[in-house]
Amino acid sequence: MNATQKLSNELHDIKKMMEQSSRFISLSGLSGIAAGVCALIGAWFANNFIGRDEVVLTRQSVNSPDSILHGDFINSRILQIAFITFVAAFLSAFIFTYRRSKKTNVPIWGTTAKRLMINVSVPMIAGGIFLLALIKDGVYDFVAPGCLIFYGLGVLNASKYTLHETRYLGYCEIILGLICLYFPGDGLYFWAAGFGILHIVYGVFMWLKYERN
Amino acid sequence: MKNPIENLNKTFDSRIRLGIMSALMVNTSVNFNQLKELIQVTDGNLASHIKALEDSGYIKIQKGFIGKKTNTVYSVTKAGEKAFRVHLDALEKMIKNI
Numbered sequence: 001m002n003a004t005q006k007l008s009n010e011l012h013d014i015k016k017m018m019e020q021s022s023r024f025i026s027l028s029g030l031s032g033i034a035a036g037v038c039a040l041i042g043a044w045f046a047n048n049f050i051g052r053d054e055v056v057l058t059r060q061s062v063n064s065p066d067s068i069l070h071g072d073f074i075n076s077r078i079l080q081i082a083f084i085t086f087v088a089a090f091l092s093a094f095i096f097t098y099r100r101s102k103k104t105n106v107p108i109w110g111t112t113a114k115r116l117m118i119n120v121s122v123p124m125i126a127g128g129i130f131l132l133a134l135i136k137d138g139v140y141d142f143v144a145p146g147c148l149i150f151y152g153l154g155v156l157n158a159s160k161y162t163l164h165e166t167r168y169l170g171y172c173e174i175i176l177g178l179i180c181l182y183f184p185g186d187g188l189y190f191w192a193a194g195f196g197i198l199h200i201v202y203g204v205f206m207w208l209k210y211e212r213n
Numbered sequence: 214m215k216n217p218i219e220n221l222n223k224t225f226d227s228r229i230r231l232g233i234m235s236a237l238m239v240n241t242s243v244n245f246n247q248l249k250e251l252i253q254v255t256d257g258n259l260a261s262h263i264k265a266l267e268d269s270g271y272i273k274i275q276k277g278f279i280g281k282k283t284n285t286v287y288s289v290t291k292a293g294e295k296a297f298r299v300h301l302d303a304l305e306k307m308i309k310n311i
Contacts, residue, residue: 007308013228014301017235021243021251104250 024112024162026101029211032169032203034092039195042085046078047188089195100211112161120158123150144187148177148194163210169202220303222296224269229254229262234297237272237289244286263287271296 101108127150134142152173159167173194180190225231232252236243243251249259266272271293277284289297 004308007304010228010231011301011304011308014231014235017232017251018239021236021247022239 022112022115022161024116026097026104026108026113027116027162027166027206028096028100029203029205029207029209030096030100031093032199032206034096034203035089036196036199036201036203038085038089038092039199040192040197042081042088043188043192043196045085046081049077049081116158116161119161120154123154123157126150127153141184141187142181144191145177145180147191148173148180151195152177163206165206165209166202169198172198220299220306222300222303224266224271225297225300227262228252229258230266233259233262233266233287234271234289234293237287238294238297242275242286242288244284248287266293269293269296 098108127146130150131143131146134140134146152170152175154170155173156167156170159170176190176194176198180187180194183190225234229252233248236248236251245256245259245263248263249256252259254262263272263274267274271290272287273290275286275288277286
């Protein structure tokens with residue numbers, strides 16, 4: 001019985017080492033917090049400067065496809081804000097993960113990082129193109145839930161190549177996106193909750209678990 | 214019936230060496246600090262086990278630099294890969310037989 005125990009421990013160790021060494025472990029919790037804060041600021045801007053006059057992400061836009069938004073979404077302020085928010089979130093997330101990778105001495109652009117990026121990107125790019133097609137047809141209701149769902153799928157997919165807990169972030173984003181489908185007028189709030197609050201909660205949790213010392 | 218223990222490789226008879234081999238099996242190359250962090254051992258301890266595996270011809274070493282710091286990366290050799298697979302198969306058989 002003791003021998004079995006020893007053997008299975010050995011195999012368990014081997015499996016663990018294989019997994020750990022093939023995952024990108026430098027993903028910093030602070031990156032999650034930074035990205036979340038950027039998302040909240042972006043959502044605040046969107047809510048303040050646009051939400052009032054241009055009725056984006058509400059049911060009206062579907063009922064009136066001839067609204068000012070139609071066909072001009074590419075030049076609209078909300079897309080500019082979304083773009084700036086994405087760049088800011090990405091850069092700030094990158095900075096903290098870069099710092100962590102220096103500390104853990106894992107190259108930021110190693111095999112594990114590449115695998116992680118490819119796996120998060122595929123569902124997100126597919127989702128992005130899908131949503132742009134919907135926007136082109138003047139369907140704005142599905143933008144916020146679509147962002148959340150596709151992002152969640154990307155995170156879930158990528159979680160196999162980084163710290164295990166990341167998959168719970170993926171599940172939460174997907175669930176939130178699905179709920180959001182039934183609250184079409186409140187897309188921005190769900191968006192802020194998913195990209196802002198969930199990221200911050202996730203970031204704090206990961207930071208406490210892996211980086212606090 | 215053949216005794217499966219015959220196939221167990223003495224060279225891999227240590228948690229540290231198993232760790233080194235496991236990490237190298239799933240990655241093209243791994244550097245010293247990554248191994249150290251993965252296996253959680255001291256520099257000296259890790260270095261001596263690496264030396265043993267290198268002497269057996271199971272892993273190869275490439276020395277390089279990142280800036281001014283030395284960066285030594287390790288990868289598994291064909292012989293090492295084969296030997297490790299045989300060792301894993303033997304472990305598996307032993308578990309099945311118990």
